[in-house]
Amino acid sequence: MTRTLEICVDSPAGLAAAVEGGADRIELCSALALGGLTPTQGLIHLAARAPIPVVAMIRPRAGGFDWSEDEVLAMEVEIAAVARAGLAGVVIGATRSGAGTVTLDLPVLQRLVAAAKGLDLTLHRCIDLIEDAFEAIDQAAELGISRILSSGGALSAVEGIARLQEMSAHAAGRLSIMPGAGISAAALPGLLAALDPSDVHASASQPDPGTGAIARFGFQTEAARRTDAATVAGLKRLLDDHKGRP
Template sequence: MPKVLEVCVDSFESAVTALGAGAGRLELCSSLIEGGLTPTPGLLIQIQHANSAKVPIYCMLRCRPGNFIYSQEEIEIMVEDAKILKQRGADGFVFGALLPNGDVDMKKCREIIKACFPLSVTFHRAFDFCRRPTIEVEVVIDLGFTRLLTSGQQKNAQQGVKLIKKLIDQVGNRIIIIPAGGITKDNLKFIIDNTEATEYHGSFKVEKKEEEEGENKESEIVLGLKNGPRYVTDHELVAEALQILRSE
Protein backbone atom coordinates (compact mmCIF):
# COMPACT_ATOMS: atom_id res chain seq x y z
CA MET A 1 0.00 0.00 0.00
CA PRO A 2 1.47 3.42 -0.96
CA LYS A 3 2.30 5.57 2.05
CA VAL A 4 0.68 9.00 2.36
CA LEU A 5 2.45 12.19 3.36
CA GLU A 6 0.21 14.84 4.91
CA VAL A 7 1.83 18.27 5.01
CA CYS A 8 0.69 20.84 7.55
CA VAL A 9 0.61 24.40 6.15
CA ASP A 10 -0.54 27.80 7.38
CA SER A 11 -0.11 30.02 4.31
CA PHE A 12 -0.85 30.11 0.61
CA GLU A 13 2.87 30.03 -0.14
CA SER A 14 3.43 26.89 1.93
CA ALA A 15 0.36 25.18 0.47
CA VAL A 16 1.45 25.79 -3.12
CA THR A 17 4.94 24.52 -2.27
CA ALA A 18 3.59 21.35 -0.64
CA LEU A 19 1.25 20.68 -3.55
CA GLY A 20 4.03 21.22 -6.07
CA ALA A 21 6.29 18.79 -4.21
CA GLY A 22 3.63 16.07 -4.31
CA ALA A 23 1.99 16.07 -0.88
CA GLY A 24 -0.81 13.53 -0.63
CA ARG A 25 -2.95 15.66 1.65
CA LEU A 26 -2.83 19.10 3.28
CA GLU A 27 -3.73 19.96 6.83
CA LEU A 28 -4.64 23.63 6.55
CA CYS A 29 -4.21 25.86 9.60
CA SER A 30 -3.41 29.37 10.56
CA SER A 31 -0.60 30.25 12.98
CA LEU A 32 1.45 27.06 13.11
CA ILE A 33 3.76 28.91 15.48
CA GLU A 34 0.94 28.47 18.04
CA GLY A 35 0.36 24.84 17.17
CA GLY A 36 -2.17 25.55 14.44
CA LEU A 37 -5.50 27.39 14.58
CA THR A 38 -8.61 27.47 12.36
CA PRO A 39 -7.79 28.81 8.87
CA THR A 40 -9.85 31.48 7.14
CA PRO A 41 -12.31 30.59 4.35
CA GLY A 42 -10.43 32.98 2.06
CA LEU A 43 -7.21 31.02 2.50
CA LEU A 44 -8.98 27.74 1.76
CA ILE A 45 -10.61 29.15 -1.38
CA GLN A 46 -7.35 30.57 -2.73
CA ILE A 47 -5.52 27.27 -2.18
CA GLN A 48 -8.32 25.39 -3.94
CA HIS A 49 -7.77 27.56 -7.00
CA ALA A 50 -4.14 26.36 -7.05
CA ASN A 51 -5.02 22.73 -6.26
CA SER A 52 -5.34 21.39 -9.81
CA ALA A 53 -4.60 17.83 -8.66
CA LYS A 54 -7.52 17.98 -6.19
CA VAL A 55 -5.34 16.92 -3.26
CA PRO A 56 -7.57 16.58 -0.15
CA ILE A 57 -7.49 19.59 2.18
CA TYR A 58 -8.36 19.01 5.83
CA CYS A 59 -8.99 22.13 7.92
CA MET A 60 -7.98 22.53 11.53
CA LEU A 61 -10.76 23.46 13.96
CA ARG A 62 -9.11 25.20 16.92
CA CYS A 63 -10.42 28.62 17.85
CA ARG A 64 -7.60 29.62 20.19
CA PRO A 65 -4.12 28.56 21.32
CA GLY A 66 -3.58 26.85 24.65
CA ASN A 67 -5.17 23.72 26.05
CA PHE A 68 -7.89 21.57 24.52
CA ILE A 69 -10.49 22.03 27.26
CA TYR A 70 -13.20 24.06 25.57
CA SER A 71 -16.20 25.99 26.85
CA GLN A 72 -19.57 25.48 25.20
CA GLU A 73 -19.24 28.89 23.57
CA GLU A 74 -15.89 27.90 22.05
CA ILE A 75 -17.42 24.68 20.69
CA GLU A 76 -20.20 26.72 19.09
CA ILE A 77 -17.56 28.94 17.45
CA MET A 78 -15.89 25.88 15.94
CA VAL A 79 -19.21 24.39 14.87
CA GLU A 80 -19.92 27.55 12.88
CA ASP A 81 -16.39 27.54 11.46
CA ALA A 82 -16.87 23.92 10.36
CA LYS A 83 -20.15 24.76 8.62
CA ILE A 84 -18.58 27.66 6.73
CA LEU A 85 -15.43 25.77 5.72
CA LYS A 86 -17.52 22.77 4.66
CA GLN A 87 -19.59 25.04 2.42
CA ARG A 88 -16.35 26.37 0.95
CA GLY A 89 -15.19 22.89 -0.04
CA ALA A 90 -13.06 21.52 2.81
CA ASP A 91 -12.48 17.78 2.35
CA GLY A 92 -12.21 16.98 6.05
CA PHE A 93 -11.43 18.42 9.47
CA VAL A 94 -8.90 18.07 12.29
CA PHE A 95 -10.13 18.49 15.87
CA GLY A 96 -9.74 17.31 19.44
CA ALA A 97 -11.26 18.14 22.82
CA LEU A 98 -10.37 16.91 26.31
CA LEU A 99 -11.89 16.94 29.77
CA PRO A 100 -9.90 18.46 32.65
CA ASN A 101 -8.95 14.95 33.83
CA GLY A 102 -7.21 14.15 30.54
CA ASP A 103 -9.95 12.00 29.00
CA VAL A 104 -11.50 12.67 25.60
CA ASP A 105 -14.52 15.00 25.87
CA MET A 106 -17.05 12.78 24.12
CA LYS A 107 -19.96 15.23 24.26
CA LYS A 108 -18.08 18.12 22.67
CA CYS A 109 -16.42 15.88 20.08
CA ARG A 110 -19.84 14.59 19.03
CA GLU A 111 -21.02 18.17 18.45
CA ILE A 112 -18.08 18.88 16.15
CA ILE A 113 -18.38 15.58 14.27
CA LYS A 114 -22.07 16.26 13.69
CA ALA A 115 -21.24 19.68 12.20
CA CYS A 116 -18.56 18.13 9.97
CA PHE A 117 -20.70 15.21 8.75
CA PRO A 118 -20.35 13.53 6.28
CA LEU A 119 -16.72 14.58 5.99
CA SER A 120 -13.83 12.72 7.60
CA VAL A 121 -12.55 14.02 10.95
CA THR A 122 -9.03 13.48 12.35
CA PHE A 123 -8.42 13.63 16.12
CA HIS A 124 -5.36 15.85 16.47
CA ARG A 125 -2.47 15.87 18.92
CA ALA A 126 -4.68 16.74 21.85
CA PHE A 127 -4.43 12.95 22.13
CA ASP A 128 -0.84 13.35 23.34
CA PHE A 129 -2.22 14.88 26.54
CA CYS A 130 -4.58 11.97 27.28
CA ARG A 131 -3.77 10.19 30.53
CA ARG A 132 -4.74 6.72 29.26
CA PRO A 133 -3.81 6.52 25.56
CA THR A 134 -4.65 2.85 24.97
CA ILE A 135 -8.11 3.38 26.48
CA GLU A 136 -8.83 6.78 24.94
CA VAL A 137 -7.92 5.58 21.44
CA GLU A 138 -10.95 3.27 21.72
CA VAL A 139 -13.11 6.27 22.62
CA VAL A 140 -11.77 8.15 19.58
CA ILE A 141 -12.70 5.19 17.38
CA ASP A 142 -16.17 4.84 18.88
CA LEU A 143 -16.84 8.55 18.30
CA GLY A 144 -16.27 8.08 14.57
CA PHE A 145 -12.90 9.74 13.97
CA THR A 146 -11.15 8.18 10.97
CA ARG A 147 -7.58 9.25 11.78
CA LEU A 148 -5.48 10.06 14.84
CA LEU A 149 -2.37 12.26 14.95
CA THR A 150 0.13 11.46 17.70
CA SER A 151 3.78 11.82 18.63
CA GLY A 152 3.38 8.84 20.94
CA GLN A 153 3.05 11.27 23.85
CA GLN A 154 6.69 12.28 23.48
CA LYS A 155 8.45 15.46 22.37
CA ASN A 156 8.50 14.11 18.82
CA ALA A 157 7.40 11.03 16.91
CA GLN A 158 10.93 9.62 16.79
CA GLN A 159 10.97 9.39 20.58
CA GLY A 160 7.37 8.12 20.65
CA VAL A 161 7.66 5.19 18.23
CA LYS A 162 7.08 2.59 20.95
CA LEU A 163 3.61 3.88 21.85
CA ILE A 164 2.75 4.68 18.22
CA LYS A 165 3.52 1.09 17.21
CA LYS A 166 1.54 -0.23 20.19
CA LEU A 167 -1.49 1.83 19.15
CA ILE A 168 -1.22 0.72 15.51
CA ASP A 169 -1.13 -2.92 16.59
CA GLN A 170 -4.09 -2.37 18.93
CA VAL A 171 -6.43 -0.64 16.49
CA GLY A 172 -5.77 -2.67 13.34
CA ASN A 173 -7.78 -1.20 10.46
CA ARG A 174 -10.37 0.54 12.66
CA ILE A 175 -8.60 3.91 12.51
CA ILE A 176 -5.46 5.28 10.84
CA ILE A 177 -2.75 6.21 13.35
CA ILE A 178 -0.53 8.96 11.88
CA PRO A 179 2.89 9.66 13.42
CA ALA A 180 3.21 13.43 13.85
CA GLY A 181 5.52 15.85 15.60
CA GLY A 182 9.07 16.71 14.66
CA ILE A 183 9.19 14.47 11.60
CA THR A 184 12.05 15.32 9.25
CA LYS A 185 13.77 13.68 6.30
CA ASP A 186 16.49 12.61 8.73
CA ASN A 187 14.29 10.65 11.15
CA LEU A 188 11.49 9.57 8.82
CA LYS A 189 13.04 6.21 7.90
CA PHE A 190 13.55 5.37 11.58
CA ILE A 191 9.90 6.17 12.29
CA ILE A 192 8.75 4.10 9.31
CA ASP A 193 10.87 1.12 10.37
CA ASN A 194 9.69 1.26 13.97
CA THR A 195 5.97 1.97 13.48
CA GLU A 196 5.06 0.57 10.04
CA ALA A 197 2.45 3.33 9.76
CA THR A 198 0.78 3.99 6.41
CA GLU A 199 0.48 7.79 6.77
CA TYR A 200 2.87 10.45 8.12
CA HIS A 201 2.42 14.12 9.06
CA GLY A 202 4.88 17.01 9.07
CA SER A 203 5.34 20.67 8.18
CA PHE A 204 8.84 20.40 6.62
CA LYS A 205 9.35 24.11 7.11
CA VAL A 206 12.34 26.44 7.00
CA GLU A 207 12.79 30.01 8.12
CA LYS A 208 12.15 32.54 5.41
CA LYS A 209 14.46 35.54 5.24
CA GLU A 210 12.57 38.75 4.55
CA GLU A 211 13.41 42.39 3.99
CA GLU A 212 12.54 44.90 6.70
CA GLU A 213 9.56 47.10 5.91
CA GLY A 214 9.97 50.71 4.85
CA GLU A 215 12.46 53.16 6.28
CA ASN A 216 11.42 52.71 9.91
CA LYS A 217 13.71 49.74 10.54
CA GLU A 218 14.74 50.89 14.00
CA SER A 219 11.20 51.50 15.22
CA GLU A 220 10.26 50.11 18.62
CA ILE A 221 6.77 49.41 17.32
CA VAL A 222 6.07 45.69 17.33
CA LEU A 223 2.85 44.04 16.12
CA GLY A 224 2.64 40.51 17.46
CA LEU A 225 5.70 38.53 16.34
CA LYS A 226 6.70 41.06 13.67
CA ASN A 227 10.34 40.79 14.61
CA GLY A 228 10.21 37.02 14.94
CA PRO A 229 10.90 34.45 12.25
CA ARG A 230 8.43 33.33 9.60
CA TYR A 231 8.48 29.73 8.49
CA VAL A 232 7.37 28.27 5.18
CA THR A 233 7.21 24.76 3.74
CA ASP A 234 10.33 23.78 1.81
CA HIS A 235 9.87 22.03 -1.56
CA GLU A 236 13.06 20.01 -1.31
CA LEU A 237 12.31 18.73 2.19
CA VAL A 238 8.84 17.53 1.14
CA ALA A 239 10.21 15.93 -2.01
CA GLU A 240 12.95 14.13 -0.07
CA ALA A 241 10.44 12.86 2.49
CA LEU A 242 8.23 11.54 -0.31
CA GLN A 243 11.21 9.79 -1.88
CA ILE A 244 11.91 8.04 1.42
CA LEU A 245 8.27 6.91 1.67
CA ARG A 246 8.25 5.60 -1.88
CA SER A 247 11.43 3.63 -1.36
CA GLU A 248 10.00 1.71 1.59
Protein backbone atom coordinates in the same frame (compact mmCIF):
# COMPACT_ATOMS: atom_id res chain seq x y z
CA MET B 1 0.30 -0.25 0.92
CA THR B 2 -0.23 3.27 -0.35
CA ARG B 3 1.31 5.80 2.03
CA THR B 4 0.02 9.33 2.41
CA LEU B 5 2.21 12.34 3.10
CA GLU B 6 0.23 15.05 4.85
CA ILE B 7 1.82 18.51 4.98
CA CYS B 8 0.58 21.22 7.34
CA VAL B 9 0.56 24.76 5.92
CA ASP B 10 -0.64 28.16 7.08
CA SER B 11 -0.28 30.44 4.05
CA PRO B 12 -0.99 30.62 0.32
CA ALA B 13 2.74 30.19 -0.35
CA GLY B 14 2.82 27.13 1.88
CA LEU B 15 -0.18 25.68 0.10
CA ALA B 16 1.53 26.11 -3.27
CA ALA B 17 4.81 24.65 -2.00
CA ALA B 18 3.11 21.56 -0.58
CA VAL B 19 1.36 20.88 -3.88
CA GLU B 20 4.55 21.53 -5.88
CA GLY B 21 6.54 19.17 -3.67
CA GLY B 22 4.11 16.30 -4.17
CA ALA B 23 2.15 16.18 -0.91
CA ASP B 24 -0.77 13.75 -0.92
CA ARG B 25 -2.91 15.69 1.52
CA ILE B 26 -2.78 19.13 3.17
CA GLU B 27 -3.66 20.08 6.71
CA LEU B 28 -4.74 23.71 6.41
CA CYS B 29 -4.14 25.97 9.41
CA SER B 30 -3.33 29.46 10.49
CA ALA B 31 -0.59 30.24 13.03
CA LEU B 32 1.47 27.06 12.84
CA ALA B 33 3.90 28.66 15.29
CA LEU B 34 1.10 28.20 17.87
CA GLY B 35 0.46 24.60 16.87
CA GLY B 36 -2.12 25.48 14.22
CA LEU B 37 -5.42 27.37 14.47
CA THR B 38 -8.49 27.50 12.25
CA PRO B 39 -7.51 28.89 8.83
CA THR B 40 -8.93 32.12 7.46
CA GLN B 41 -11.84 32.16 5.04
CA GLY B 42 -9.55 33.43 2.29
CA LEU B 43 -7.09 30.58 2.75
CA ILE B 44 -9.95 28.07 2.83
CA HIS B 45 -11.20 29.49 -0.48
CA LEU B 46 -7.76 29.12 -2.07
CA ALA B 47 -7.34 25.59 -0.71
CA ALA B 48 -10.64 24.51 -2.22
CA ARG B 49 -8.95 24.81 -5.62
CA ALA B 50 -6.03 22.52 -4.67
CA PRO B 51 -5.65 19.33 -6.74
CA ILE B 52 -5.24 17.17 -3.60
CA PRO B 53 -7.45 16.64 -0.53
CA VAL B 54 -7.35 19.36 2.12
CA VAL B 55 -8.42 18.99 5.74
CA ALA B 56 -8.83 22.09 7.89
CA MET B 57 -7.75 22.51 11.49
CA ILE B 58 -10.65 23.49 13.73
CA ARG B 59 -9.10 25.23 16.75
CA PRO B 60 -10.34 28.72 17.62
CA ARG B 61 -7.51 29.72 19.96
CA ALA B 62 -4.08 28.77 21.21
CA GLY B 63 -3.65 26.84 24.45
CA GLY B 64 -5.32 23.68 25.69
CA PHE B 65 -8.34 21.83 24.39
CA ASP B 66 -10.92 22.22 27.17
CA TRP B 67 -13.50 24.27 25.29
CA SER B 68 -16.14 26.66 26.58
CA GLU B 69 -19.68 26.57 25.19
CA ASP B 70 -18.98 29.69 23.11
CA GLU B 71 -15.84 28.07 21.67
CA VAL B 72 -17.79 24.95 20.73
CA LEU B 73 -20.37 27.10 18.98
CA ALA B 74 -17.56 28.87 17.12
CA MET B 75 -16.09 25.54 16.02
CA GLU B 76 -19.46 24.34 14.73
CA VAL B 77 -19.67 27.49 12.60
CA GLU B 78 -16.10 26.97 11.37
CA ILE B 79 -16.85 23.37 10.41
CA ALA B 80 -19.91 24.52 8.45
CA ALA B 81 -17.73 27.01 6.54
CA VAL B 82 -15.24 24.28 5.67
CA ALA B 83 -18.04 22.03 4.42
CA ARG B 84 -19.51 24.83 2.27
CA ALA B 85 -16.11 25.46 0.71
CA GLY B 86 -15.88 21.81 -0.34
CA LEU B 87 -12.77 20.79 1.57
CA ALA B 88 -12.29 17.09 2.29
CA GLY B 89 -12.34 17.11 6.06
CA VAL B 90 -11.60 18.67 9.42
CA VAL B 91 -9.09 18.13 12.21
CA ILE B 92 -10.73 18.26 15.64
CA GLY B 93 -10.08 17.53 19.29
CA ALA B 94 -11.52 18.24 22.73
CA THR B 95 -10.41 17.31 26.22
CA ARG B 96 -11.83 17.41 29.71
CA SER B 97 -9.44 18.01 32.60
CA GLY B 98 -10.18 17.22 36.20
CA ALA B 99 -8.82 15.46 39.29
CA GLY B 100 -5.37 15.41 37.75
CA THR B 101 -6.44 13.51 34.63
CA VAL B 102 -7.15 14.47 31.03
CA THR B 103 -9.66 12.56 28.90
CA LEU B 104 -11.41 13.13 25.61
CA ASP B 105 -14.51 15.30 26.01
CA LEU B 106 -16.98 12.97 24.34
CA PRO B 107 -20.06 15.25 24.45
CA VAL B 108 -18.13 18.03 22.69
CA LEU B 109 -16.57 15.64 20.18
CA GLN B 110 -20.00 14.18 19.41
CA ARG B 111 -21.23 17.68 18.58
CA LEU B 112 -18.24 18.39 16.36
CA VAL B 113 -18.58 15.04 14.58
CA ALA B 114 -22.28 15.72 13.99
CA ALA B 115 -21.45 19.17 12.57
CA ALA B 116 -18.87 17.54 10.26
CA LYS B 117 -21.21 14.87 8.88
CA GLY B 118 -19.91 13.71 5.50
CA LEU B 119 -16.39 15.07 6.09
CA ASP B 120 -13.20 13.11 6.74
CA LEU B 121 -12.24 13.32 10.43
CA THR B 122 -8.83 13.53 12.07
CA LEU B 123 -8.25 13.69 15.84
CA HIS B 124 -5.35 16.05 16.52
CA ARG B 125 -2.56 15.92 19.06
CA CYS B 126 -4.81 16.59 22.04
CA ILE B 127 -4.37 12.82 22.46
CA ASP B 128 -0.76 13.44 23.47
CA LEU B 129 -2.04 15.06 26.68
CA ILE B 130 -4.12 12.00 27.58
CA GLU B 131 -2.64 9.34 29.82
CA ASP B 132 -4.90 6.50 28.62
CA ALA B 133 -4.31 6.71 24.89
CA PHE B 134 -5.88 3.29 24.36
CA GLU B 135 -9.25 4.40 25.72
CA ALA B 136 -9.04 7.51 23.54
CA ILE B 137 -8.35 5.36 20.47
CA ASP B 138 -11.40 3.22 21.23
CA GLN B 139 -13.55 6.33 21.63
CA ALA B 140 -12.22 7.92 18.44
CA ALA B 141 -12.90 4.75 16.45
CA GLU B 142 -16.44 4.65 17.83
CA LEU B 143 -16.95 8.26 16.73
CA GLY B 144 -15.97 7.40 13.14
CA ILE B 145 -12.66 9.24 13.14
CA SER B 146 -10.36 8.13 10.31
CA ARG B 147 -6.95 8.88 11.84
CA ILE B 148 -5.22 10.18 14.93
CA LEU B 149 -2.26 12.55 14.70
CA SER B 150 0.18 11.86 17.53
CA SER B 151 3.77 12.14 18.62
CA GLY B 152 3.24 9.28 21.06
CA GLY B 153 2.91 11.65 23.98
CA ALA B 154 6.46 12.94 23.47
CA LEU B 155 7.81 16.21 22.10
CA SER B 156 8.62 14.47 18.80
CA ALA B 157 7.47 11.32 17.06
CA VAL B 158 11.00 9.91 17.23
CA GLU B 159 10.95 10.17 21.03
CA GLY B 160 7.45 8.66 21.11
CA ILE B 161 8.08 5.65 18.85
CA ALA B 162 7.42 3.03 21.54
CA ARG B 163 4.04 4.50 22.43
CA LEU B 164 3.15 5.01 18.77
CA GLN B 165 3.84 1.32 18.20
CA GLU B 166 1.52 0.41 21.07
CA MET B 167 -1.15 2.80 19.81
CA SER B 168 -0.97 1.37 16.29
CA ALA B 169 -1.24 -2.18 17.60
CA HIS B 170 -4.24 -1.23 19.73
CA ALA B 171 -5.95 0.56 16.83
CA ALA B 172 -5.73 -2.72 14.89
CA GLY B 173 -6.77 -1.17 11.61
CA ARG B 174 -9.89 0.55 12.96
CA LEU B 175 -8.23 3.89 12.23
CA SER B 176 -4.77 5.14 11.29
CA ILE B 177 -2.21 6.31 13.83
CA MET B 178 -0.40 9.10 11.97
CA PRO B 179 3.00 10.08 13.40
CA GLY B 180 3.75 13.78 13.49
CA ALA B 181 6.06 16.33 15.19
CA GLY B 182 9.71 16.60 14.27
CA ILE B 183 9.39 14.56 11.07
CA SER B 184 12.45 15.26 8.93
CA ALA B 185 14.31 13.46 6.16
CA ALA B 186 16.79 12.26 8.78
CA ALA B 187 14.09 10.97 11.13
CA LEU B 188 11.66 9.49 8.62
CA PRO B 189 13.47 6.23 7.68
CA GLY B 190 13.66 5.11 11.31
CA LEU B 191 10.02 5.97 11.88
CA LEU B 192 8.96 4.03 8.80
CA ALA B 193 10.98 1.00 9.85
CA ALA B 194 9.51 1.04 13.36
CA LEU B 195 5.91 1.92 12.54
CA ASP B 196 5.22 1.29 8.83
CA PRO B 197 2.40 3.89 8.98
CA SER B 198 -0.14 4.49 6.24
CA ASP B 199 -0.05 8.25 6.94
CA VAL B 200 2.78 10.59 7.91
CA HIS B 201 2.36 14.23 8.98
CA ALA B 202 5.08 16.87 8.59
CA SER B 203 5.59 20.58 8.16
CA ALA B 204 8.47 20.18 5.67
CA SER B 205 9.49 23.68 6.64
CA GLN B 206 12.59 25.81 6.85
CA PRO B 207 13.30 28.75 9.21
CA ASP B 208 11.88 32.08 8.06
CA PRO B 209 12.61 34.49 10.93
CA GLY B 210 11.99 37.74 9.10
CA THR B 211 14.39 40.64 8.89
CA GLY B 212 14.60 44.33 9.67
CA ALA B 213 11.48 46.19 10.70
CA ILE B 214 9.23 43.17 10.12
CA ALA B 215 10.91 41.31 12.95
CA ARG B 216 11.57 44.35 15.16
CA PHE B 217 7.93 45.41 15.13
CA GLY B 218 6.78 41.90 15.97
CA PHE B 219 4.99 41.25 12.69
CA GLN B 220 6.79 37.91 12.48
CA THR B 221 8.38 35.84 15.22
CA GLU B 222 11.86 34.40 15.23
CA ALA B 223 10.24 30.95 15.39
CA ALA B 224 8.44 31.48 12.06
CA ARG B 225 8.96 28.87 9.36
CA ARG B 226 7.89 28.42 5.75
CA THR B 227 6.88 25.31 3.84
CA ASP B 228 9.63 24.24 1.46
CA ALA B 229 8.75 22.39 -1.77
CA ALA B 230 12.12 20.63 -1.97
CA THR B 231 11.75 19.35 1.60
CA VAL B 232 8.26 18.08 0.78
CA ALA B 233 9.63 16.30 -2.29
CA GLY B 234 12.42 14.68 -0.26
CA LEU B 235 9.97 13.32 2.31
CA LYS B 236 7.70 12.06 -0.46
CA ARG B 237 10.58 10.17 -2.10
CA LEU B 238 11.49 8.49 1.18
CA LEU B 239 7.87 7.52 1.75
CA ASP B 240 7.45 6.11 -1.75
CA ASP B 241 10.75 4.21 -1.60
CA HIS B 242 9.97 2.52 1.71
CA LYS B 243 9.29 -1.17 1.08
CA GLY B 244 7.20 -1.71 4.19
CA ARG B 245 6.67 -4.93 6.05
CA PRO B 246 6.27 -8.17 4.10
